[in-house]
Amino acid sequence: MYDVIIVGAGPAGSATATVLRRKGYQVLLLDKAQFPREKICGEFISPEIPEVLDRLEVLQPVQEKKPWEIQGILISSYQTVQFKLNFPQVSSRGVPRADANFQGFNMPRFILDEILLRNAGRAGAEVLEGFKVVDLIFQDDRILGVKGVHPEGYRVEFKSRLVVGAGGRNCVVAKRLNLHAGYRWLRKMGLMTYFKGVQDPGRYVEMYVNPPGYCGIAPLGEDLVNVSLVVDLDAIQGYREKRGATVKPQVSSSGPKEGDLSDYFLESLFKNRLVKEKLEGARMVRRLQGVGPLAFRARRCSWDGALLVGDSAGFIDPFTGEGIYHALRSGELAAEVIHEAFKANNFSKEFLQRYDRARTQEFRRKFRICHALQHILYRPWLANRVARSLARDSVLKDWLVPWNP
Template sequence: MTQEDSAAPVRSGDAVEADVIVVGAGPAGSTAATWLARRGLDVALLEKARFPRDKVCGDGLTPRATKQLVRLGVDVSEAAGWKHNVGLRTYGARREPFHFPWPELESFPNYGLTRPRADFDHLLARLATDAGAHLYEDTTVSEPILAGERIVGVRAKDGRTFRARVTLACDGNSSRLALGMGLEKNRKRPMGVAVRTYYRSEARTHDAWMESHLQLWDGEPGRSHLLPGYGWVFALGDGTVNVGMGTVSSTASSQKVNFRDLLNTWVRNTPPEWGFTPENQIGGVGSAALPMSFNRKPAYGRGLLLVGDSGGMVSPFNGEGIPYAMEAAEMAADAVADARSRGFGTPAAERALEGYASRLSAEWGGYYRLGQVFVSLIERPEVMALCTRYGLPRPTLMKFTMKMLAHLYDTDDGDWMDKMLTSLSRMAPSA
């Protein structure tokens, strides 16, 4: 993959000029660049690293993310390197697990996927360049270029400049670009933390289920102390598994907890046949923040659109961010293409761009607000213990809960659960 090529957007002096600048080539940025390029816009996609590069992630994708890949035209077959899964296996309050198959719906496929983020992000970046976007690797954006209050481009750390009528911030939780525009995070919104590592494990690598552990023990299960958070084991099908743990707080208050140590403590007490031992570990333990529930606003203003983690689009229900990043990317591309058709710089174009933020709020605002209430309840140990002990054994209740947590229900039709969840999301005030 080349950093720059002869077909790149027009240069004017030392500046690259394009219709749109996309900062960050993760799932949000590369997906946005793909949809924008397919709509005929000149796109400069800026990435601070060089592919392939890794990101901290569980590597597990629910059917909601699977749908976005299918929409993009990605071959998600196992022959193409994807590991399919049929649902979620959950451990909690008893030795035997509970199994929750992905629901059969009109709106979403009935299978999930796993694939390492290093490979996943590289694939999406190639998809963007194949669509006609122009990728600039090793390009760290240091600040926005302003004309009055409006962003008209960005400056890279090495001095290069890129100019466009519209810019997308897809640069993650810390979002240097959003901060440069004076957009701070709302610390009263939920914030999660995730840590993960990889193990070689022939015993677990071909598992057909994504696996979660709601109770993590620092010794023998049931006879030791509970650790904060939840754990996961996601099979990758290539001889390895992604093993991690996460926690969520109803606010972004500092949590002085060493999550790497907690992960190691839990892993030491997993069954020996799983092979989660130091000699089987691949690489170290990585960590990442999970910004939730629109914790940075506005999603559009002064020529800048926030997409994915930069706008706090991680679900507070399950810590999933990739499907929302990809969905928001397509919404952003729709708004930008509409703005171009109306004439960049006109009041009509500005209204089209403002429609991006309105659409996000209409799509997820109520659902995220319900998620904030959910987080405020489960972060209380006594509530979580009651839910685990008395909720999990009730199949109908848990089917309803899993549809809610995974955001997998038909909004236009469906069964009574789908209709109830749709009604609840629509009645809740927007986050």
């Protein structure tokens, strides 16, 4: 019997495991993947993250991998207005960011997530990779553990006092409890790949808002960039109907070829002349991967004997590049509440609901900004107007930028 079983070893699961182990709990951390593993992501590590990495004692190993340090975000609205948001020199918790330790950077998730996972293992969490959780163990409504498929192929059950759902957007814990709900009005899909041979990757993450959605270019090295595109699922559906049914919204292809989403991806990117100029002479070097619909919410993040952390607790849109921060920080918050639950010997949803409250309190402003952006981004006149105001007005800029105090 474990104290806590964590389903999913992305940033949320690994952070939760590390903090709980440090508090002395017996933790089992399960992931269906073998690490290192790839992840669909813009790979922008926002300026708030290094502080969390520092607390988790992984900042140094991360820095040793020489991530691509950046100074801020460049935003381009409908090829009309362009401005830069530079990272503030003081973090949201008042820590000076004068030295590079506390700046934002870009880093492949392939590397970052493995560092976080191994760190949880070093802290004493029992880590089982290649283990797919398929169901939960219930006693009435209370969750008492998980059922899954061992890497060697046999079925096995593990029991615990608490289960943490950290399985991302398709988290089996949330699904089994029927806690996820979609947004009817917000049906986007994210596509990502790498380009090599970029002349000047620069020190900014560049966000280009332009039909049919927006594109993010995040430099990862001297001539390597991560390119992500977020588009309407209906636009993909329209393309699919035009080209025949071979194009599926869930895509994972090996490169550009007639009739698959790589064609659509490249066509959409190069509709924007600024993106075309940026990627002039560069070539796509990683299979195109996609995920959608992007937005969903959790009706609640606590249950009798269970909590949801990271994406499993809900996701809106990657524009603000805050997903990894939310994953790490929600893991820390959950670990604190779990510690209190053990002290009180109370694992009821009424008690664990204090995690929902702490999470809402901490992220309310960020969630609002994220929602507001969905109403702004896809209306060119409004997006340009907001962009112009932001370019001019530093007070508004400070308020809107999610990583500002």
